[in-house]
Amino acid sequence: MDQHFKDGSDFATFLDNNDPLGHFRQRFYLKKNTIYMCGNSLGLASKDAEATILRAMQKWKEEGVKIWNVEDNKYHLYSAELAKLMAELVGVDPDEIAVSASTTVNIHQAVSTFYKPTQDRYKILVDNINFPTDRYAIDSQVRLKGYEPNDAVKIVKCRGKLMEEDDIIEAMTSDVALILLPTVYYRSAQILNMEKITEAAKSRSIIIGWDLSHAAGSIEVNLKSLDIDFGVWCTYKYLNGGPGATSALYINRKHFTTLPGLAGWAGNKPKTQFQLLQDFDHQQSASGWLIGTPHVLSTAGLEGSLKMFNEAGMSNLRRKSLHITAYLMFLVDTKLAQYGFTIGNPRDDEKRGGHVCLEHDEGYRISIALKARGVVPDFRDPNVIRLTPTALYTSYEEVYKMVEILLDIVKNETYKNVSLIRNLVV
Template sequence: MGNQSLDPSLDYAKKLDEQDELSSFREEFYVKDDTIYFIGNSLGLLSKRSEIALSKIMESWKEYGIDGWTEGEHPWFYMSEKLGEMSAPLVGGKPEEVIATGSTTVNLHQLVSTFYHPKGKKTKILADELTFPSDIFALQSQLKLKGYNPEEHLIRVKSRNGRVVEEDDIIEAMTDEVALIMLPSVMYRSGQVLDMKRLTEEAHKRGIIIGFDLCHSIGAMPHALNDWGADFAFWCNYKYVNAGPGSVAGIFVNEKHIGTTPGLAGWFSSDKNKQFDMDHQLTPAQSAGAFQIGTPHMLSLAPLMGSLEIFQEAGIEKLRKKSLQLTQYMMDLIRHELADHGFEIGNPLEDHRRGGHVYLEHPEAARICKALKMNKVMPDFRNPNGIRLTPAALYNTFEEVWQAVQTLKRIMDDEEYKQFENKRGVVA
């Protein structure tokens, strides 16, 4: 679907929707008829199945009380493992390599605590300068806990243009001083997809442990973490996976590391058959379950079950195909309709390097986002000049893409955005 062959008509958008084999999944979600929700890369919409799954957990609490841990359709004691098994196809892991647990940053702390073992001159952690601040905060904390100065021991690979980080530059930074590498699968701002397979191979050639933050890729694109040999990964489930605000997150630990004592041990790190022996000597679970810490948050886990059922039916390969079509169509329309309005497309254009959103840059980005929101198009502003637009494959349509671009064109033509202040809100 290239720009040269673009048909910019509404009829063409409707035709694309008629050809969409995933169109029925839109009915699974609570979509407001008067709103175009293009912010699913920050918080996905509620599905009816997630709502039902949550109500079932409430019912089991009502029915069984404490016996809900072992009784009912989905005993709580095994729920994290069950959801890990259901999540495994989304990350390309084996069931025993994946667990639903914790939150993104807690899980990162767990994994770095487990796999960062500075020794001799091999003391540094390698990251990048464009990654999400939370990850940097955690890495800085872990270095301080080990007695190292983050200014010296946290390497942040520079971007050549402020949008993407080249794999060649990352590999060049893999010196014999690096003990651990932590990188995003997809850059949260520009949507760049890193070549995780290549980076893992290069890290392992140098004897370096490598892991990935999948927050902006899980649910939007396939992964093959086990095949690639990645050592670990972690992610949230409230963006493309649609499991709800602050929902329980996930961890992948490669099978070769199963049996490793967790850096941060806790009650649910235990082998389930021994957990209630009340022994003060931990026997870690022989699975990714060992990297749990505390008791699972059942009311935050439940919506994930409903959401993952939808992913099982839709299939991540088909979702990725539609996602790429949606973002390509959006970029083509933006070039066609907004060529004279000062927008730059800041995300990679190639399919294999582009995640699930379109990233636009404009000097008036903050006020343009406010104008879009006033017109019932929900965008995502990223300081200082970024607009992220995310047509989610499970519930957004090609017609919505067409309508959103027309709305954006009108906002620019009529200078509607000028009524707003060009700065972000408290939450952007």
């Protein structure tokens, strides 16, 4: 895509008129006078997601317990059904994905499966700028095995704003048993070089798992060619599955015969599940890592949403995302930099995810002032306003308008009227 951007609303309109994905926008619930920039946190509701949620509700109303049998046991096997829709987006086989639980629970599931510490190799390698739930899960997993996190959890420290991949590789010493890292950092949008890091881990026989929460539906990944051991991601951000929508767990098929750390009857082979035998008959696919009854109502939105992703195509979505975020960065550079704004994310296409990380010393108050003007961003300490123009539903005109609003807020210093007392959810 041409990246010779110009200032002015006419140019934004021109970009919208030439956007091959622009028509998807009509399928979302967009509010008049609101510019939604928070798809990195919770994706917007679409008519497609609503339809599949209502359909599940209708089946429950009509069928009661027989909902499990309708349409060839679709809802009973809902995880496998959705895995078929998700597989291509992350480049794996459908039977390598389980759609279940939350990301944090899936981390517990994967780590309890693959973390097999020995006297010489008992450490888990993490970094110090990942979303903290991953760390909480890892700390509790090592405690469960009788270790202390300050000994068994090895933390790679970020030296500046961005993580150095070589620091991670250097930390892969012979006492490391397992690694968990994010593909895209939630604050800076930095993409780690999964290939280089995974290769290094494999050559040292270290199990490696990735948290793709800010990658799935946002950037292109091919987990199969990377040959990672496991992956987890949420579906309520870029994948627009709905608030608290069911998450995903990827298990590399080479591990299918390994028993899950946390077994439950949903991971039993479907053929024998209802025989209710006392011995676990492990389904040898990612479905074997399911624990309990499918969360139909929190999964159903994902069905409609994923179909839309497949219709649009992940490479087209990434192309637009790179283009619209580049446009936003162009406007920040040309119009906002003089007011103390900087771009905190890497600029290189290979290195940045789906959001723009706008930094300002007064970031918190500016983010609140933006909300008062109908823009929905989010804020992450100490100074980051995260802005996500999403490929499926954000227009170039909205990006342009938002920058104009930001300009007005800083020129007139209206953010100075905002209280510094914070809300619970920011």
